[in-house]
Amino acid sequence: MNVTLFCIFASYLVAFFFEIARLYRSRTLMALLSWCFVAAGLLAHTTYLINRSAETNLPPLLSSSHDWLLVLAWVAIVFYMFLSYVERANFLGVFVLPLVLILVGTSRFVSNEANVMFSGQRVGKFAVEAAIRNWTMIHATSLLFGIVGVLLGFVLSMMYLFQHRRLKSQLSATSRFPLPNLEKLGSLNWWTVIISVPLLTIGMVTGIILGFLSRQGPAAISFTNPNIIIVLFAWLGMVAFYLWLLKTRHPLGKQVAWMTAWAFGFLLLTIIGLQLLTGEGAHSFSTGRNEQGGLLDDTELAEKNQVDHLFLISINGGADR
Amino acid sequence: MILQVVYCNHQSAKLGVREKLAFSSHDQLRAAYHRFRDDFPESEVVVLSTCNRVELYTAHEDPADAPTQEQIARFFADFHQIPVNEFVNDLLEQRGPEAVKHLFEVTSSLDSMVLGEPQIVNQVKEAYRLAQENNMCGPLTHALFQGAIRVSSRVRTETGLERGRVSIASVAVGDFGKSIFNRFDDKTVLIIGAGEMAEETLRYLCDEGAKDIVVVNRNLERAEQLAAAWGGRARSFSELDKWLGEADVIVSTTGADQPIVSAEKFFKARADHMETSPVFILDLGAPRDFDPAISEIDDNVFLFDIDHLEATCEQNRKTRTGEVQKAKRIIDKESEKFMHEVYHRATGPIVKRLREEWHDIREEEVQRLFNRLGHLTESDRQAIERSVERIINRLLHPPLEKLKNEAREGTPHGLLDALKRLFALDD
Numbered sequence: 001m002n003v004t005l006f007c008i009f010a011s012y013l014v015a016f017f018f019e020i021a022r023l024y025r026s027r028t029l030m031a032l033l034s035w036c037f038v039a040a041g042l043l044a045h046t047t048y049l050i051n052r053s054a055e056t057n058l059p060p061l062l063s064s065s066h067d068w069l070l071v072l073a074w075v076a077i078v079f080y081m082f083l084s085y086v087e088r089a090n091f092l093g094v095f096v097l098p099l100v101l102i103l104v105g106t107s108r109f110v111s112n113e114a115n116v117m118f119s120g121q122r123v124g125k126f127a128v129e130a131a132i133r134n135w136t137m138i139h140a141t142s143l144l145f146g147i148v149g150v151l152l153g154f155v156l157s158m159m160y161l162f163q164h165r166r167l168k169s170q171l172s173a174t175s176r177f178p179l180p181n182l183e184k185l186g187s188l189n190w191w192t193v194i195i196s197v198p199l200l201t202i203g204m205v206t207g208i209i210l211g212f213l214s215r216q217g218p219a220a221i222s223f224t225n226p227n228i229i230i231v232l233f234a235w236l237g238m239v240a241f242y243l244w245l246l247k248t249r250h251p252l253g254k255q256v257a258w259m260t261a262w263a264f265g266f267l268l269l270t271i272i273g274l275q276l277l278t279g280e281g282a283h284s285f286s287t288g289r290n291e292q293g294g295l296l297d298d299t300e301l302a303e304k305n306q307v308d309h310l311f312l313i314s315i316n317g318g319a320d321r
Numbered sequence: 322m323i324l325q326v327v328y329c330n331h332q333s334a335k336l337g338v339r340e341k342l343a344f345s346s347h348d349q350l351r352a353a354y355h356r357f358r359d360d361f362p363e364s365e366v367v368v369l370s371t372c373n374r375v376e377l378y379t380a381h382e383d384p385a386d387a388p389t390q391e392q393i394a395r396f397f398a399d400f401h402q403i404p405v406n407e408f409v410n411d412l413l414e415q416r417g418p419e420a421v422k423h424l425f426e427v428t429s430s431l432d433s434m435v436l437g438e439p440q441i442v443n444q445v446k447e448a449y450r451l452a453q454e455n456n457m458c459g460p461l462t463h464a465l466f467q468g469a470i471r472v473s474s475r476v477r478t479e480t481g482l483e484r485g486r487v488s489i490a491s492v493a494v495g496d497f498g499k500s501i502f503n504r505f506d507d508k509t510v511l512i513i514g515a516g517e518m519a520e521e522t523l524r525y526l527c528d529e530g531a532k533d534i535v536v537v538n539r540n541l542e543r544a545e546q547l548a549a550a551w552g553g554r555a556r557s558f559s560e561l562d563k564w565l566g567e568a569d570v571i572v573s574t575t576g577a578d579q580p581i582v583s584a585e586k587f588f589k590a591r592a593d594h595m596e597t598s599p600v601f602i603l604d605l606g607a608p609r610d611f612d613p614a615i616s617e618i619d620d621n622v623f624l625f626d627i628d629h630l631e632a633t634c635e636q637n638r639k640t641r642t643g644e645v646q647k648a649k650r651i652i653d654k655e656s657e658k659f660m661h662e663v664y665h666r667a668t669g670p671i672v673k674r675l676r677e678e679w680h681d682i683r684e685e686e687v688q689r690l691f692n693r694l695g696h697l698t699e700s701d702r703q704a705i706e707r708s709v710e711r712i713i714n715r716l717l718h719p720p721l722e723k724l725k726n727e728a729r730e731g732t733p734h735g736l737l738d739a740l741k742r743l744f745a746l747d748d
């Protein structure tokens with residue numbers, strides 16, 4: 001089935017409009033229509049990822065920045081559908097769908113070429129070892145779920161701040177735009193930080209291991225890449241926030257929400273911004289092709305790969321565009 | 322005869338105005354009644370003062386005796402020692418059938434902030450009882466308030482207005498409380514005051530799982546009764562500061578005429594708990610029990626008063642539009658019936674006297690005729706009596722029918738006056 005990125009984007013966009021319409025029109029009908037379009041988008045999304053996987057002969061997580069962002073959006077949508085089923089009266093979509101649209105939109109502008117490390121195009125001396133593949137899988141998966149946690153935490157903190165502001169203004173908190181209560185939002189927010197930061201840390205540690213392992217492969221990673229340094233600082237900020245959260249016995253809900261919004265917002269901005277600015281993300285792998293489009297030999301490839309790469313190896317297995 | 326109401330309610334006036342005009346204690350109300358009697362001795366008066374409304378119902382046999390809206394505004398201003406211009410634009414007035422309809426709607430809770438709430442009937446009954454106690458009621462106000470209570474009962478029986486979340490307390494707990502807290506079984510609930518509203522709120526909090534309940538009241542005995550009924554602890558009023566510091570949920574429903582908790586007092590009481598856990602304060606007093614500035618002390622303090630519940634109540638109202646229409650139809654019929662009875666009562670004495678006078682004339686003239694015609698048999702006499710009776714009834718029918726029809730629209734003062742003059746019916 002031929003599914004384009006536009007189909008996915010359009011479905012989520014229409015679903016988002018129906019979510020907004022729920023504020024003004026028949027709630028049940030609009031919610032049903034929104035849910036139908038999200039489901040249609042998810043179906044298209046899944047088909048697209050399966051097609052991509054068949055095309056590149058790689059799981060989407062390992063394939064390219066483009067695919068990795070789409071997997072991230074896919075997991076976010078699955079979480080959203082589950083949560084909106086559990087909390088039917090809530091307007092999660094108003095917060096989640098814009099982020100998903102940003103992820104899907106960003107994926108349009110980043111590399112979609114298959115990761116040279118696993119593409120199977122280069123076999124022989126520089127063929128990727130099974131161990132590297134396994135480490136990369138752990139790296140990509142932990143980062144993926146870590147960043148889903150970050151997305152969720154960001155959404156929850158936004159909801160918390162919105163609900164808090166509404167209650168402080170003594171406005172009705174359930175009438176037109178129902179949201180979960182502050183206690184629940186604060187608790188969920190706390191747990192997203194507690195779970196996502198260790199996952200991100202696992203991702204970072206496996207990234208460092210992969211950085212060393214990559215030196216034996218065709219795409220060596222440089223630890224002095226500015227992209228990697230920026231992401232490293234973002235991660236250190238997250239760890240500091242995590243430690244503060246564990247140390248503070250009764251953190252103030254609003255304070256946690258603000259800090260989560262800033263920390264997670266910064267991390268999301270960094271990741272998406274880097275993807276957009278470089279077209280690749282924190283990594284940049286060589287394609288294994290020369291300027292004329294022909295395959296490089298082993299020596300040429302090794303020279304070309306005196307480059308970057310650490311964080312999110314799997315995000316960007318894609319080639320220079 | 323005239324019935325009228327001068328009032329302000331949650332729709333016409335802010336809480337700040339209502340609390341200035343409120344009669345918060347029985348003593349204050351008693352003083353107000355004495356003063357009103359001095360100013361308007363011919364008036365029947367009932368004052369209804371709740372957190373959502375201050376309404377003054379008056380009734381007079383002679384419309385000329387009725388105070389104007391300006392006079393009643395002046396009475397409020399003098400009694401409460403506040404300038405008239407602070408509230409005069411918030412005062413509304415209804416007269417005659419509209420005043421009756423207004424009271425019927427109020428008592429049936431159609432005019433309440435929370436549609437279908439049950440407390441208003443008791444508040445109306447209490448207002449009526451206090452007016453009786455102070456000898457302020459007369460035949461018109463008796464009929465009016467008894468009718469209102471009866472109509473309210475009919476509305477509640479025949480419509481679904483009371484279904485769902487209906488009281489201010491339930492909306493406050495269900496909407497605001499549950500937007501802050503996920504559960505109540507691990508929260509300390511402080512109830513200040515031990516009246517009906519306190520009990521009502523406590524019921525909803527207990528339904529939500531509240532277990533740790535502390536009741537503080539000036540009258541410790543009342544606090545003990547309420548605490549015992551809901552498995553809580555009663556504490557004396559002197560312990561208020563301590564519990565203000567420890568409670569997660571605070572519900573205040575006292576009848577104090579000025580705030581009992583200032584911002585400074587609250588800040589001191591919560592000094593050890595600031596920035597740790599949220600506190601939900603529900604100030605259901607009018608005048609308010611908590612200084613509104615308390616809300617600004619900290620991000621974790623969520624203070625709500627009666628007016629803040631309005632938006633939710635409006636939503637509540639919209640979902641029950643069909644029931645409201647049904648209730649309004651009942652009230653329209655009942656108020657029409659009531660007015661008809663009132664007007665009928667006004668025309669009754671004239672009709673009675675007219676009939677009596679004509680009957681006397683008939684008796685006199687028939688007797689004179691019988692004296693002159695002594696040969697008449699008993700059956701002839703009976704036939705003549707029936708005939709004259711029919712003539713009188715036929716002659717009386719058009720004016721009385723006209724009077725009856727006119728009375729449907731209001732007291733037919735002109736017609737009554739004309740009848741009195743034409744038939745020489747003295748007062």
